[in-house]
Amino acid sequence: MSVTPSLSLSYSLVVGRLRAAGCVFAEDEARLLLSGAQSDADLAAMVDRRVAGLPLEHVLGWAEFCGLRVAVDPEVFVPRPRTEFLVRQAVARSAAGAVVVDLCCGSGAVGAALADALGQVELYASDVDPAAVRCARRNVAAFGGRVYEGDLYEPLPAALRGRVDVLAANVPYVPTGDVELLPPEARDHEPRVALDGGSDGLDVLRRVAAGAGAWLAPGGCLLVETSERQADAAVEAFVRGGLTPLTVADDELYATVVIGLRPR
Known part of the structure; x- marks a missing residue:
């Protein structure tokens, strides 16, 4: 998955913060956050929400389910792969x-x-x-x-x-x-x-x-x-x-x- 060029230098920092917060798939999550961010400020806010414990899907605003990108709003149940x-x-x-x-x-x-x-x-x-x-x-x-x-x-x-x-x-x-x-x-x-x-x-x-x-x-x-x-x-x-x-x-x-x- 490609990342936004202007944000690519932030990748290692994002991975480090996610790892420190206990995110098992920090690298994958970092790529998704980078690809979804519109600016450095947007990226920082997204990372902060994820580190604070908000589900990744709520941070991104969507979840992948059966090949679809399904919108998932805050406080809405996140569809599970199972x-x-x-x-x-x-x-x-x-x-x-x-x-x-x-x-x-x-x-x-x-x-x-x-x-x-x-x-x-x-x-x-x-x-x-x-x-x-x-x-x-x-x-x-x-x-x-x-x-x-x-x-x-x-x-x-x-x-x-x-x-x-x-x-x-x-x-x-x-x-x-x-x-x-x-x-x-x-x-x-x-x-x-x-x-x-x-x-x-x-x-x-x-x-x-x-x-x-x-x-x-x-x-x-x-x-x-x-x-x-x-x-x-x-x-x-x-x-x-x-x-x-x-x-x-x-x-x-x-x-x-x-x-x-x-x-x-």
Whole structure:
């Protein structure tokens, strides 16, 4: 990756500051900061924010996700590389023209990635966090997506009931007692509502699974990311919701996804 020539002499200084702050990938981060800075003052401010612990994606204003540059505003959940596995699973089970809903959409990264991969889709998303909704609207606009503010299914158009082919839900699944154990980047700079899944981490997942049947089309599927240790309990929630469950995992990405099919 090239850097702005007028800032190239700052590279070693930036790397040194990032290393001192504990950034494991200091060299890569320095290149990204240099390429994104418009001036020396801009670069200094970006480095200061990163050294202070702000997630790199919030400093840059974007995250790379499924080959897309997704806008990520401050205080909005940063899409994780492991969630690309959920997107791949959804793509494999759908086609162009699908009706897609991205619940707990955060920045809208999952919905945007699905629309990008599938071509023309009917895309909807929702999130309870107003900052996330504003960010997601920017990210899905190019795909004709619509984003609604509210709790899970509540703000979605009633006309979607029984029509959804792909329901992707990257729900919060960190147990309440473990939130304080998260890295400071997440714990201090991402909204708690996007992280805290309740006492066992599955409160939101259970609600999503319980309501999915009313929204899915016959043969449609719900896909939810969870952890390996929570997968069995998640499967039970899917069964109670009338869905036929399947658990898939990617050891390299440390990703676990539970898929639920609505019977035809």
